[in-house]
Amino acid sequence: xxxxxxxxxxxxxxxxxxxxxxxxxxxxxxxxxxxxxxxxxxxxxxxxxxxxxxxxxxxxxxxxxxxxxxxxxxxxxxxxxxxxxxxxxxxxxxxxxxxxxxxxxxxxxxxxxxxxxxxxxxxxxxxxxxxxxxxxxxxxxxxxxxxxxxxxxxxxxxxxxxxxxxxxxx
Numbered sequence: 001x002x003x004x005x006x007x008x009x010x011x012x013x014x015x016x017x018x019x020x021x022x023x024x025x026x027x028x029x030x031x032x033x034x035x036x037x038x039x040x041x042x043x044x045x046x047x048x049x050x051x052x053x054x055x056x057x058x059x060x061x062x063x064x065x066x067x068x069x070x071x072x073x074x075x076x077x078x079x080x081x082x083x084x085x086x087x088x089x090x091x092x093x094x095x096x097x098x099x100x101x102x103x104x105x106x107x108x109x110x111x112x113x114x115x116x117x118x119x120x121x122x123x124x125x126x127x128x129x130x131x132x133x134x135x136x137x138x139x140x141x142x143x144x145x146x147x148x149x150x151x152x153x154x155x156x157x158x159x160x161x162x163x164x165x166x167x168x169x170x
Contacts, residue, residue: 001104004153011088014138014148021131032076040073105165
């Protein structure tokens, strides 16, 4: 068994890797966190201009709709840091920051442990998708659930052992 610690920075990097590797998620990310904030800010500027220079020349219903669209465009950017922190906290299962995790291969099973709390044993067939970059290995065990293995926190032979297990030659 190998001990490691996954940090909030690792979690954010995992979210970025997931977004970049899935075209639909990337398109949603670009739309909601890049395009809509620009549109929302532009509409908010128009509303402020209307209130200050034209003294509410838009009909009230148009002003309300424009404000709603502006809020819809700006809100995701404002909420995103809180959402990321909340997802990370849920992933940690209310363990303190810096809590140790364990991973190892035993026969045909990958064992993931939170010492003193829980243990999970996985067969290769439980892994739906594998994503990897220079910093992380993500094993998806559900549509949105993944196991996070930061390469900086695990020795190289531990990562190699996980890869051998994935290939079926453990």
